[in-house]
Amino acid sequence: MNPPANTQTEHLMDAMLARLQADFGDQLMVERFPENPQQYRLNHPRGAVLLAYGKSTFGHTQSTDATVQARHLVLRLTLIFRQLNGQDGVISHLDRLRACLIGWYPPNTDQACHPVSEQFIGHANGLWQYAQDYATRATQLQTMPDQHGPVLKRADFKEHP
Template sequence: MTQPKTQTEQLLDAMQKRLQETFGQMLMVELFPEDPARYRLNHPRGAILLAYGKSTFGGSEAGDSMFQARNIVIRLTLVFRQLNGKDGVVSYLDEIRACLTGWFAPHCDQACRPVAEQYIGQAGGLWQYAQDFALRATQLQVMGPESGPLLTEPRFEEYP
């Protein structure tokens, strides 16, 4: 029996699907490689690589259980053969930002928004930039079964 995907895995899948729908004919869109040192760009133009960056958590929103805001950052690493021009990474930074800004991901109660972009470097003829996008979801306490006797026969009393 396969385990259902976690909230984070579902979020990454949804973002990958959104990017593939928009850029799949022009770029590779895939999860960040397990072994980045051995990654090889096989696309003639470039790739968008998605990775879970981090989460920060707010205080509990309820007194009797854990109910917290989960602020999530997803990092996109752009690996391109060209820096400038219509096929360059710089123009795709703007296009990717436009694609994701305002998009509502599953399990999130705030739209996706950009929080940072930066030049990573150039090596072996490949240009690399990072884009960070923030989303907000809710972290809930997992509730187990109650212990003790179950309420099987409720009795209601009327008040005058």
């Protein structure tokens, strides 16, 4: 049995992670938000960008025979840095991350990424933490079981005189 394909959310997160790693991977640690945040340790000399799924909200269904909805997704970046200001600081990287993601169309979406919020989380043990939330839109479709028999795979048409 084949393993299941990535879900819509996983596929979107993989694409955003790849984009961030391509643009920032040589400067920062870029990875998914840890399963156990209390045990997370920043090992990079400058900082880290951690990607997490935030939330989704759904529009009204757009069809009478199946569920078709706009899905508004929010993905969160948590920035953990050793420095607040300057070229290596978190403030500079907030701006750089925005420049990287604003206007980018993740796969299988119909709206470019745009920021929705940005906030200071705190300062502890010499580390500065900020969060950025980015939104995009995809379509949520109902999975339709095969109710009408096999799918037509080939049609031969013959002309009648």
